[in-house]
Amino acid sequence: GAVVSQHPSRVICKSGTSVKIECRSLDFQATTMFWYRQFPKKSLMLMATSNEGSKATYEQGVEKDKFLINHASLTLSTLTVTSAHPEDSSFYICSAAEPLAGGSIEQFFGPGTRLTVL
């Protein structure tokens, strides 16, 4: 199956700093990538949809200036948490989508990035 990687797997940063998380599709080209956030014992919450070469589409309630998303190539999307605060601590998961016949897409998930803001 398709492989999606994330880097780093975990990061600890000081409050006020910015953190960049990379999401890569290793063996396929992904025109669309998705970014999710997950709190402990909770479900995945979609943050934004990222399309290669265009601006990301953010879900309601997600601050686009806080969570900067760049999808510069068909195999790489980045999420930058700007001016991070302790409440931004969470598990961030990306998925890369591969189009299927019939117009639907299949999402392949990365292993996640654990962000801890001190």
Add this chain to the structure above:
Amino acid sequence: GESVGLHLPTLSVQEGDNSIINCAYSNSASDYFIWYKQESGKGPQFIIDIRSNMDKRQGQRVTVLLNKTVKHLSLQIAATQPGDSAVYFCAHGNQGGKLIFGQGTELSVKP
């Protein structure tokens, strides 16, 4: 609005027994439904999916049932093993590709 939820937050079964995990959804326009398994500290792992025009689909040791009349989805795991211990999420999607996840059920398998 759209929502996908699970009836039970936790489920404990004996090794070798069958497990049934349930999910209710509200959006009747969903095109497909997917079950994911998530182990601690990892990303979701695809288990099985079913399109909205189907009622049942079987995989290896897993079966997904879809009841569109009552908007209910279930995942059946046969002969549950300790390695099946994880959190299971249902999700629904449409042609646009966005997935909406349910709340998750934590499955514990007792040896």
